[in-house]
Amino acid sequence: MEIPYTTKPRPDTGLYNAKVGIWLFLASEVMLFGALFSSYILLRVGAFVENWPHGLLNVPIGTVNTIVLIVSSITVVMAWASLKMKNFGKFKFYQAITVLCALMFLGIKSFEYRDKFTHYEVWKTDGTRMTGHIEGKPMFLTLAKVKAAGKEKIGFIPDPYHYSASKEVKHTAKEHPGEHKTVEIAVSEIKRLSAFVPAHSTYFAIYFTLTALHGLHVLGGAIVIGFLFGPGSKMWHSDPERFTNRVEVAGLFWHFVDLVWIFLFPVLYLL
Amino acid sequence: MSEHPYDISKHIRGYLIIGGALILGTVLTVLASFIDLGHHWNVVLALVIATVKASLVALYFMHLISEKQLIYTVLGFTAFFFIGLMFITIAAYHDHPALTTTN
Numbered sequence: 068m069e070i071p072y073t074t075k076p077r078p079d080t081g082l083y084n085a086k087v088g089i090w091l092f093l094a095s096e097v098m099l100f101g102a103l104f105s106s107y108i109l110l111r112v113g114a115f116v117e118n119w120p121h122g123l124l125n126v127p128i129g130t131v132n133t134i135v136l137i138v139s140s141i142t143v144v145m146a147w148a149s150l151k152m153k154n155f156g157k158f159k160f161y162q163a164i165t166v167l168c169a170l171m172f173l174g175i176k177s178f179e180y181r182d183k184f185t186h187y188e189v190w191k192t193d194g195t196r197m198t199g200h201i202e203g204k205p206m207f208l209t210l211a212k213v214k215a216a217g218k219e220k221i222g223f224i225p226d227p228y229h230y231s232a233s234k235e236v237k238h239t240a241k242e243h244p245g246e247h248k249t250v251e252i253a254v255s256e257i258k259r260l261s262a263f264v265p266a267h268s269t270y271f272a273i274y275f276t277l278t279a280l281h282g283l284h285v286l287g288g289a290i291v292i293g294f295l296f297g298p299g300s301k302m303w304h305s306d307p308e309r310f311t312n313r314v315e316v317a318g319l320f321w322h323f324v325d326l327v328w329i330f331l332f333p334v335l336y337l338l
Numbered sequence: 339m340s341e342h343p344y345d346i347s348k349h350i351r352g353y354l355i356i357g358g359a360l361i362l363g364t365v366l367t368v369l370a371s372f373i374d375l376g377h378h379w380n381v382v383l384a385l386v387i388a389t390v391k392a393s394l395v396a397l398y399f400m401h402l403i404s405e406k407q408l409i410y411t412v413l414g415f416t417a418f419f420f421i422g423l424m425f426i427t428i429a430a431y432h433d434h435p436a437l438t439t440t441n
Binding site: 080081082086087090091094097098101102105108109112126130133134137138140141143144145148151152318319322323325326329330332333334337338 | 346347349350353354356357360361364365367368371377380381384385387388391392395396399400406407408409412413415416419420423424426427430431
């Protein structure tokens with residue numbers, strides 16, 4: 068049985084069915100991310116400044132990733148336009164760039180995640196707190212694991228300032244960056260030890276929830292766009308109009324993924 | 339949306355201009371974050387730039403500038419519920435107990 072209205076518009080909607088479907092799906096996605104943004108706002112306004120890490124994300128890397136997604140949005144619409152102009156070669160070219168951009172975005176994000184998993188905060192029993200790296204750059208270390216390993220001290224390379232420091236302290240530390248010396252901290256003096264993982268704080272919990280969910284969308288979109296670039300592109304030779312519509316629907320999803328990142332970037336990295 | 343190959347080719351330049359504007363908007367967002375306008379106004383400015391960028395993507399890349407009525411109806415309902423959600427969020431914020439001690 069043939070699926071109806073894959074190319075011809077349905078008389079009552081004036082649209083082919085897949086287009087109505089993707090827009091209904093995107094409407095549900097707006098509410099999904101809207102609910103998470105709402106959670107972010109409430110967590111942020113309900114948190115004390117000293118418990119809300121700020122300035123820990125790498126802005127240049129985030130900017131590059133934003134530009135990578137924007138470029139992919141341009142190429143995805145250019146790929147669709149190429150098909151409309153019956154230029155299959157150009158479609159392949161733009162679609163390949165889109166997939167490469169998606170992989171680049173995910174690669175950069177993985178690098179950022181790894182950086183967070185090896186970055187720690189130490190809460191000492193005397194009330195002081197410091198952020199930095201543990202010698203050997205281990206991932207996901209906790210106080211329980213350190214104690215289980217029978218260690219009495221850890222080598223810690225502290226950051227020049229804690230994220231809750233005043234603007235003046237941060238400015239001075241940036242103007243006069245000292246040497247990154249390793250200090251030894253007795254395990255008995257540590258109250259809590261956590262990498263920048265979701266369990267660290269509400270900030271990282273919502274940061275990883277939002278960016279991981281967005282990352283999964285990028286991955287899903289890349290798989291579909293990759294399929295339309297590769298084996299799925301055979302349809303161009305048998306049913307070009309239907310194939311063009313498939314590319315348009317995948318493109319609409321991709322633009323939405325870009326649109327979400329446009330809000331995530333300033334909210335998480337800059338504010 | 340235009341269907342004729344010639345009509346589409348006329349849009350290509352527009353897509354590139356919009357793409358350039360989005361990259362420029364990203365650079366502006368980063369630069370604006372380094373200007374101390376007071377936290378409140380920094381948030382407002384960043385969200386205004388993000389909204390302009392998102393509108394460009396939706397209107398031109400997603401072709402919402404010339405869509406069928408049904409799509410607008412669906413998005414009208416979405417906007418209604420999204421604004422409602424944000425209204426509840428802001429209302430909850432104003433109903434938040436005052437923060438007095440750190441944990």
